[in-house]
Amino acid sequence: MTRILTRLLGRLPIGWLQLTHSRGRLIAALAGVAFANVLVFVQLAILGSMSIATGRPYDFFESGLMISAADADSMTDGSNVARQWLFQALAHPQVTAGAPLFVGNVTLQHAGTTMSLTTFGVDPTQPAFLSPALRPGAELLTLPESGIIDRLTRGLDPQDAAAIGPSWPATLEVRGRTLTVYGSFEGGGGFGVDGFLVVSDQTFLKIVQNRQTGAPDHILLALAPGADADQVAQDLRGMISDRTLRIRSYAQARAEDIAYQQTRRPTGIIFGFGVIIGVLVGLVIVYQVLSTDVADHIHEYATFKAIGYRQRFLLGIVLEEALILAILGAGPGYLIARALIAGMRKATNLPLELGTSTAVAVVVGTAMACALSGALATRRLALADPADLF
Amino acid sequence: MGADEPAIAVAGLNHWFGRGEASKQALFDVNLVVARGSLTVLMGPSGSGKTTLLTLMGCLRDVQQGSVRLLGHELAAAPERQLVAMRRRLGFIFQAHNLHESLTARQNVLMGLHVKPRRLRAAGDGAAAHVLGLLGLADRMDYLPANLSGGQKQRVAIARALVGDPEVVFADEPTAALDRDSGLNVVELLKHLGRTRGMTTVMVTHDSRIIGLADRVVTLEDGRIDAAAVHG
Structure with a gap:
């Protein structure tokens, strides 16, 4: 792995070496990232299932236009026409x-x-x-x-x-x-x-x-x-x-119904917040891991500065760690979430699914969130003053 | 830099720590010239300003008042970018070795090389192995610092400073953790590099064995160079 990363980065993968040097801390960090991933995956699956369940009745009919009452925010709500x-x-x-x-x-x-x-x-x-x-x-x-x-x-x-x-x-x-x-x-x-x-x-x-x-x-x-x-x-x-009257294309009626359920109904809002909370939990965990890591290695970073490495090199190490945590944490998070979602689907008969595109989007989102956490954690690097080394 | 120009020329250097009424002057009108290829030892009691002078000459602090010319470049008011570029031409040996705990001895040494110009970087593993070998660590290259003794760690730190063919080395008690023979070997190596490659060494030390090997000994007292105690 070290050799692969050395080739990819064009330098020693210090972030990787630093993470794997403290196995216990790495496992704890990965568990945290995986946990945040599970939260996001499950909430997204629930949110997605709500969209599927909301849109499903529209599949039972074929129509070009639909006329509904002004207060008909969904297929089952509103007055008669x-x-x-x-x-x-x-x-x-x-x-x-x-x-x-x-x-x-x-x-x-x-x-x-x-x-x-x-x-x-x-x-x-x-x-x-x-x-x-x-x-x-x-x-x-x-x-x-x-x-x-x-x-x-x-x-x-x-x-x-x-x-x-x-x-x-x-x-x-x-x-x-x-x-x-x-x-x-x-x-x-x-x-x-x-x-x-x-x-x-x-x-x-x-x-x-x-x-x-x-x-x-x-x-x-x-x-x-x-x-x-x-x-x-x-x-x-x-x-x-x-x-x-609301006179809309059938496709528009379906889209507006789903949007209504997701953004104005309590259940949709709650599950939407669940996704945000999952992301925030992930951000906090990764920030905590990285900022502690930076603090623990502040003398080493100061040494790098003293021997001529620029600040962006140090930022690169922290971001490297952030991305490694994001990628390695996503796998277990995905597998655990799949198992949980399968169990929930069996128990509720809800159309709970974890699609590949959603999984990829979450992994990319996790990487971005981890990078953000890493960027925040690098503020501590300013404390690495090489003059203090003597 | 001209052939006759000294490696370091310090003139009228004053330095303060803190601001306003709480500020404390650490250096007073320091003037010093360090010849290229020489081994200069800075001595003096604790708090005399040795380390402050070392960090100012080593581009690790901003020059507040006076002049420091390093390898022909004025450091006073130099932008950070230039200071970083200058530091790449230097080598630093710290009293606390400051090795990266997750990197092996070889990798720590390579970190001293990777920041250097491409022609030096190309030497890579071979150069790292060569310097570690010179310092008696050929069989410890793939050890993590946690598995090295204090003296071995210090020698890895010395190898990291020397691997990139620095023009000036700044060292703070580099032999403190070494036994007599190892300490003398290190100083001999520094002197050898001074003679053969023109590498200049400025070292803070209290080690009497080394003082005898120095080309010049400069003593600081209360932030001033004691002119009567400059030898060489």
Whole structure:
């Protein structure tokens, strides 16, 4: 390793030699950096899973534009919209079709288990608004009080859920009614719900209280091929009588929903702070290690200054140590975080993942944070006065 | 630097520590010329200003008043960059060896070489091994300082100072940790380098064995050179 670093740096790797000289201190420092890495990795995985869980319901549908109420910050929040805006929107030449979308959280029982499911009421006669995975089940939704359930729902036996089909339906109890599910699709739990359920708009109105046909939660609009979604949205804002409506492209609605969850919802803010705290912990640990190291070697640094080395050479040694700590600490941190995330995923059914790009970004970020700590620690080098050596 | 120009010429040098009323003058109108290739010993009681003079001549402190010409360059008001460049032409031997604990003897010596011009750096490991060999450490080159005796550490520090072919060596009690023979060998080596390469040595010491080998002995008393006690 010393030879490799000597070739890379073009000089003796003093930082490396200094770190490895005190094995105990090196191990403690690496444990600290790894710990900070674990914090950041886990918090990022949770934050990422929130984005995935938030964006997931958008995958169940296909739409060019979405009309929502002014206070609809997410797919499941906000007031209803009047269905009449759907008919006004259809007057735009680039809008080819429209469908109401009802959304509500419903508590159901199955085999003695209570589940909270985000339930979507859709028009089964317009399967084009459903994702390719859901489209084959649209016909089943025309049956009275029927539905298609998320087979990854928490509380469902995964094998039983996978077996659900027209010839092997399952029943759910909701508000004294029996709902029959004839199919399943792959969804996954979220932070507030156990899974998802798709029913027809008519069934939705039966199982969700105080909802009316003329007041869906959102309106989905299909656009002509090649239509500019932003331009059509702008046109509709001028055409539709209610000027307070949020008329956005479907992709924009999804992005704004994720941003809302991450930056304005307490959970998102807390996990975001978790990432910052992880970075700060890492900064403090590395700063502490490096500044102690500089203090311990202050006479050696002063000697280097006396024999003609410049300050930037000394800075290079400290930064070399910082980068070595960052790189060596990242490996164990990554492995421990992966194990923790796998355990959390199994326990919660949340889409917790630690992607390669995230891992690389964290390692690069750690290196930058360590370099910053190193730069702060080098302030102590000013105390290295070669005149004091005599 | 002209051939006749001395290695060091100090004129009217005054130096103070501290500021305002609390300041204390350490050197008073010091005048000294050190010939090229010579071995000059600075003597005097503790607090007489020997070390202060050594650090001023060695570019380790800023000259406050007076003149210090080192190898033909005036150090008074010289910018830090020039002082660093000058220090690269010098060698320092400290009483406390100040070796880097995580570097082997050879690596410590190489640190004295890597700061030198490219033509000297090229000698690399070979030069380090040669100097360590001259100082009787051929079998200790890959030892860490923790595994060396006090005398061996001091000899590594001497090797670090000499490896880069310095033009002037400043030494503070370089033989204090050495036994009689080793101490004499080191001084003989310094004198030999003075004769053969024109290396100048200025040394602070109380070692009477060395005083007899010096070309010149300068005694300081209360920050002043004792003219009556300058020999050589």
